[in-house]
Amino acid sequence: MNIVDYNSKAWDRNVEKKNRWTIPVDREAIQKAKNGKWEIYVTPTKPVPKEWFPPLKGLKVLCLASGGGQQGPVLAAAGAEVTVFDNSVEQLKQDRFVAEREGLVIRTVKGDMRDLRIFDNETFDLIIHPVSNLFVDDVLPVWKESSRVLKKGGSLISGFMNPVFYLFDWELEEQGKLEVRYPIPYSDLAHLTEKQIEHQLNHCIPLEFGHSLEDQIKGQIESGFVITGFYEDDFGGKRLLDKYIHTFIATKAFKPFHTTFAAPGDSLKKEV
Numbered sequence: 001m002n003i004v005d006y007n008s009k010a011w012d013r014n015v016e017k018k019n020r021w022t023i024p025v026d027r028e029a030i031q032k033a034k035n036g037k038w039e040i041y042v043t044p045t046k047p048v049p050k051e052w053f054p055p056l057k058g059l060k061v062l063c064l065a066s067g068g069g070q071q072g073p074v075l076a077a078a079g080a081e082v083t084v085f086d087n088s089v090e091q092l093k094q095d096r097f098v099a100e101r102e103g104l105v106i107r108t109v110k111g112d113m114r115d116l117r118i119f120d121n122e123t124f125d126l127i128i129h130p131v132s133n134l135f136v137d138d139v140l141p142v143w144k145e146s147s148r149v150l151k152k153g154g155s156l157i158s159g160f161m162n163p164v165f166y167l168f169d170w171e172l173e174e175q176g177k178l179e180v181r182y183p184i185p186y187s188d189l190a191h192l193t194e195k196q197i198e199h200q201l202n203h204c205i206p207l208e209f210g211h212s213l214e215d216q217i218k219g220q221i222e223s224g225f226v227i228t229g230f231y232e233d234d235f236g237g238k239r240l241l242d243k244y245i246h247t248f249i250a251t252k253a254f255k256p257f258h259t260t261f262a263a264p265g266d267s268l269k270k271e272v
Contacts (some may be wrong), residue, residue: 001189003207004087004112007135010206011067011088019131020044024069024094030102032064033077040071041132042159043233043248052157052229052252054126056080062124064146065113065132067091073098075128076106083107083124085116087135114141122151129158131248137187139211143223152257156225158250165247166210173240186210217251225253 015022032038039047057079063072067086072095076082084095084106090186092108099106107120113129114136127146133139139160146156166186169179182191188200200207220227229252234242241247 003135003137003189006201007206008089010044010204011086011135013204013245014206015068015088015090015094017161021070022068022091024096024098025073027102030098030104031076033074036078038074038078040074040128042071042128042157043250044131045236046231046233046249046250048157049231052155054155058084059125060150060151062087062119062127063122064116064129064142065126065135066128066130067095069098071128071130073102073142074106076104076264077102078154080126081105083109085109085111085113088114097231112136114138114145116149119149120165121148123149125151125154127156129156131159131161133158133216134161134208134210135206137189137209139209139215140219140223143219143225147223147225147255150255152255154255156220156251156253157229158220158253159233160216160249161210162245162247162249163210163212163216164245165241166208168241176240178240178244184210185215198216216249220251220253225255227251227253243257 041047056075059080061075061080061082063082063084065086066072067084067088068091072082072084084092086092087110092110095106095108098104111118113133127150133142150156163184164224166182166184167180169181172179187209189195231250232246233248233250234246
């Protein structure tokens with residue numbers, strides 16, 4: 001199956017379901033951002049440290065796989081020149097909704113986070129990439145393309161899943177039991193039963209992939225980044241695993257001035 005197309009439609013459906021990552025920020029958050037008091041999240045509960053950001057005024061920012069009307073509008077209100085890139089049309093509509101409501105300028109582009117060919121080399125000063133690369137089966141192109149479109153001296157701020165989350169049987173975990181069942185790297189398509197996959201497809205639930213820490217962290221390093229910031233997060237006590245380990249990771253990566261990058265990807269994108 002075409003995972004990119006399926007997850008695009010699944011996230012369109014998540015907007016209808018009002019998933020927490022699809023709820024646009026309110027007017028109060030935008031007003032605070034205009035007054036210099038802002039924060040964004042790339043993991044569920046901890047805001048990204050302010051010291052991870054350069055001055056935002058006039059900064060060219062790419063919010064990568066970051067639709068939903070959350071990070072992009074806040075950064076735009078704080079003075080950045082924002083492009084939101086996402087695989088879901090409905091998620092991008094949330095960003096345009098906030099932009100129209102608040103008089104902000106935000107460019108929205110639909111496409112696969114692994115292929116940013118619509119953007120020239122060294123286009124952006126900062127990339128914001130919240131927890132979303134679990135929805136592609138190969139994360140390495142995400143880091144390579146991010147490196148290519150980021151200017152030398154720029155930063156990539158990312159959130160992603162600790163793969164330990166995917167070790168356990170989710171259904172049992174929700175019942176209060178921890179049972180190791182799956183290997184890492186993890187894939188819904190490879191490791192769920194036919195009945196479980198059929199349930200996800202029938203209910204338009206996004207397909208997920210648990211990438212190794214080697215691909216998540218070493219993948220950034222081998223794409224030319226130097227990791228300069230790190231923190232962990234969890235579901236805010238809403239999951240059993242929160243009692244034992246943080247299941248989210250955030251990193252800040254810097255692109256040195258001597259970095260080289262690969263050629264752009266092959267597939268086409270479209271601006272919406």
